[in-house]
Amino acid sequence: MALGLFALLLFWIVRSSWGRAFMALRENPVRAMSLGVDTRRYTLMAFAIGSSMAGFAGAVYAPLVQYIEPSSFNLGLSLNILLMTIVGGLGYFLGPLLGGLVAILGPEWLRAAQGYYLILYAILVMVMMAFCPQGLMGLYERLAKRLGAGAETRAADAATRERA
Amino acid sequence: MASILEVEHLRKSFGGIVAVDDVSFEVNEGEILGIIGPNGSGKSTLFNCVLGQYIPSSGVVRVDGRVTTGMRPSRLNRLGVSRTFQLLQVFPQLTVRDNLILAGQEHRGTMLTRLFARPDLGLGPQADRMIDLFRLSRVAGEKAGSLSYGQQKLLDAAMAFMAGPRLVLLDEPAGGVNLTMLGELRERLREINAREKATFVVIEHNMEFVMSLCTRILVLAEGRLIAEGSPAAIRADAKVIEAYLGN
Ligand SMILES: Nc1ncnc2c1ncn2[C@@H]1O[C@H](COP(=O)(O)OP(=O)(O)OP(=O)(O)O)[C@@H](O)[C@H]1O
Numbered sequence: 001m002a003l004g005l006f007a008l009l010l011f012w013i014v015r016s017s018w019g020r021a022f023m024a025l026r027e028n029p030v031r032a033m034s035l036g037v038d039t040r041r042y043t044l045m046a047f048a049i050g051s052s053m054a055g056f057a058g059a060v061y062a063p064l065v066q067y068i069e070p071s072s073f074n075l076g077l078s079l080n081i082l083l084m085t086i087v088g089g090l091g092y093f094l095g096p097l098l099g100g101l102v103a104i105l106g107p108e109w110l111r112a113a114q115g116y117y118l119i120l121y122a123i124l125v126m127v128m129m130a131f132c133p134q135g136l137m138g139l140y141e142r143l144a145k146r147l148g149a150g151a152e153t154r155a156a157d158a159a160t161r162e163r164a
Numbered sequence: 165m166a167s168i169l170e171v172e173h174l175r176k177s178f179g180g181i182v183a184v185d186d187v188s189f190e191v192n193e194g195e196i197l198g199i200i201g202p203n204g205s206g207k208s209t210l211f212n213c214v215l216g217q218y219i220p221s222s223g224v225v226r227v228d229g230r231v232t233t234g235m236r237p238s239r240l241n242r243l244g245v246s247r248t249f250q251l252l253q254v255f256p257q258l259t260v261r262d263n264l265i266l267a268g269q270e271h272r273g274t275m276l277t278r279l280f281a282r283p284d285l286g287l288g289p290q291a292d293r294m295i296d297l298f299r300l301s302r303v304a305g306e307k308a309g310s311l312s313y314g315q316q317k318l319l320d321a322a323m324a325f326m327a328g329p330r331l332v333l334l335d336e337p338a339g340g341v342n343l344t345m346l347g348e349l350r351e352r353l354r355e356i357n358a359r360e361k362a363t364f365v366v367i368e369h370n371m372e373f374v375m376s377l378c379t380r381i382l383v384l385a386e387g388r389l390i391a392e393g394s395p396a397a398i399r400a401d402a403k404v405i406e407a408y409l410g411n
């Protein structure tokens with residue numbers, strides 16, 4: 001429910017002219033500024049949106065577990081959330097969702113590995129950073145492009161064969 | 165004629181290097197002013213000081229009589245001053261159309277109204293006009309990063325005109341643009357200058373291009389303004405010939 005609502009809200013923002021400004025700022029802040037994009041205000045808004053979502057997540061989390069103490073929010077959790085966004089794909093709308101799924105389902109799948117799970121996860125993250133810094137979403141985009149290109153070549157091939 | 169830009173005793177040094185040394189000039193409303201000079205003579209640094217990218221070491225910049233020295237680039241842009249950079253600067257991950265809309269959107273309404281308005285903020289028709297004008301219709305939906313260098317260069321220039329600016333500073337717009345496109349670019353600039361009453365300052369190494377486009381030319385050498393005049397006068401100026409051939 002809450003996830004849906006927030007996804008909707010985020011989708012709205014990303015689709016609006018703000019989303020365009022955020023993307024421009026990420027790609028080239030100097031050029032964005034020269035086109036009138038107010039770096040400070042947009043950066044502030046990005047933080048505000050992020051923090052309010054985190055705040056809301058906390059508010060939903062408390063009744064869910066019915067017990068809350070500071071140690072549930074240690075550095076480990078922050079790192080884990082950061083990793084989720086990186087693994088999923090920075091700058092992709094579905095990135096964090098995918099990363100979250102991997103981070104939560106990963107331990108289930110790799111239950112057999114038991115204590116070695118964290119090591120495997122760490123290796124996976126490092127491999128990802130080295131070969132695909134755009135995360136899983138980036139990987140997906142690349143694969144889709146390659147398949148698309150393959151299909152085009154095949155179509156072109158077929159066309160040449162037909163002509164011959 | 166009223167001057168839209170005034171630069172007074174502008175100086176910018178980087179450590180020991182004085183990149184711009186006591187430069188003063190005015191730009192008249194509606195003119196196309198050229199700036200030429202050898203590599204490293206301080207042309208780009210001068211632009212960066214005028215546009216708030218760099219804070220000048222000393223001197224004053226005025227736009228429409230209002231002091232803008234050190235003003236943030238985003239604010240200056242919203243006052244109607246736009247630019248291109250010497251090195252190509254488009255947003256490779258955005259489409260050509262989104263690049264153009266971005267270049268105009270911060271001039272529409274406030275941040276809050278922009279959040280609730282249509283994503284293109286009604287800038288679609290203006291973007292399409294620019295796409296037509298700069299012959300980019302075939303690639304309008306493509307990501308800018310997939311365009312040829314020359315096309316990206318044209319897009320870069322088109323972005324500077326999206327918001328209907330009054331003053332545009334172009335840093336080497338012709339670099340990497342082929343001969344046919346070059347002629348077209350010159351025509352486009354003339355058109356916009358005449359139709360929208362936009363004032364241009366153009367840095368360019370291509371002499372043929374500057375001489376045929378500009379009505380007046382400034383010459384920089386080693387950070388100093390060494391000559392100023394009509395294209396014909398500049399061509400015949402002994403100091404200019406020396407600056408170009410003498411080192
Ligand atoms: N950010 C900087 N830090 C240090 N030195 C700089 C910086 N920017 C420019 N300079 C120096 O200032 C001088 C003028 O450089 P500038 O880029 O303004 O030249 P230019 O006239 O635009 O040359 P070109 O025609 O090659 O573009 C050069 O000596 C350069 O090394």
Ligand SMILES: [Mg+2]
Nearest residue numbers: 207208209250
């Ligand atoms: Mg330069």
